[in-house]
Amino acid sequence: EDGFIYDDGVVGRLAEDRFHVTTTTGGAPRVLQHMEDYLQTEFPHLNVWLTSTTEQWAVIAVQGPKAREIIAPFIDGLDISNEAFPHMSVAECTIMGVPGRLFRMSFTGELGFEVNVPADFGAAVWKAIWERAQSMGACLYGTETMHVLRAEKGYIIVGQDTDGTVTPDDSGYGWAVSKKKTDFVGIRGLKRPDLVREGRKQLVGLFTKDPKDVLEEGAQIVADPNQPKPMTMLGHVTSSYWSETLGRSIAIALVADGRAKMGSTLYVPMADRTISVEVTDMVFFDKEGGRING
Structure with missing residues (x-):
């Protein structure tokens, strides 16, 4: 109700009255409790x-330009072409002879x-x-690879890129909050003066x-590296x-009035030197989304 980002995941609608909800890796218990x-x-x-x-489901992520070709022989009862099964689709089907659920995400x-x-x-x-997948030149990828790939696209990690005080608008996801609904959990929190004021990070x-x-994660950012201490962060x-x-290198940062500072130079003071940075959009690669919608 406070209007801050609590967790993230995907809600898949399987039927008129049945949904499959995913969360962050360790977030399922607290989201269910909430x-x-x-x-x-x-x-x-x-x-x-x-x-x-x-505990009932095993989930296997298959990612990359050949992902559809890799899984196609194992899927029955579902057309997984781009036209029939676009990005952010979900459906129940048969996978290697057993009942399964396929998410395109x-x-x-x-x-x-x-x-x-x-x-x-x-x-x-x-x-x-x-x-x-091996026969088609694929490889296994770990969490560090996933973290780099998601950062290149500007996808956030809740608890790393957020700190419990970040709203959907602060994170660039204000578009996901309904402008038409008159009530939902969090609507009152989002209207609090402090959450809509100028100068928010x-x-x-x-x-x-x-x-x-x-850059080092956690490093502080300033406008003037020569200002007297204690500096304004x-x-x-x-x-x-x-x-x-x-x-x-690429980085994501929480910066006061960050979107208004696009293209400007800021500074990251370190123990041995000061690093100059340019404020940019969070999407560093494939801004048009051609790869994810392929």
Whole structure:
């Protein structure tokens, strides 16, 4: 109700009255508890039941330009062409002979699918997908690779790029909040004067003036590195990586009035030197979204 970002995930509608809800990796218990609390205290009149199915499903993410080609032989009862199954689609189908759920979604910015099968079949399905993927030149990717890919696309990590005081608008996701609904959880919080005032910290991208400089996460940002101490801090670096695709470093930061500072130069004072940075858009790669919609 406070208007701050609590968690993130995807809500897939399987039927008129049935939904599959995902959360961040460790967020499922608290999100379920939060929803259950609201169901019992605020909306007891609703005919709604919440059930944790975390242990029931094994999920295999297949990402990249050949993702559709890799999984196609294993999917029955579903047309997964781009036209029939566009980005952010979900459907129940048969996967290697067992009932499954297929999500077309991506945290990498690439064409992506998340294959959901009953947990008991997870290892067998993973092995089959991996064997086919290997034959097509694919590789396994870990969390560090995923973090770089998501940062290149400006996708945030709740708890890393947010700190419990960030609103959807602060993060650049104000478009996701309905402008038509007269009531929803959080609407009163979002209207509080402090949450709509000028000068709030907003998520932006940063390019170091020297492309080889990789900023330290948590490093503070100032407008004038020569100002007397204690300096006025404008914000801090939330995510920072070397991008092999771009051939340079990239970073995401929370900066006061960040969007109004696009193109301006700010500074990151370190113990041994001061690093100059340019404020940029958060999407560093494939701004048009051609890869994810391929």
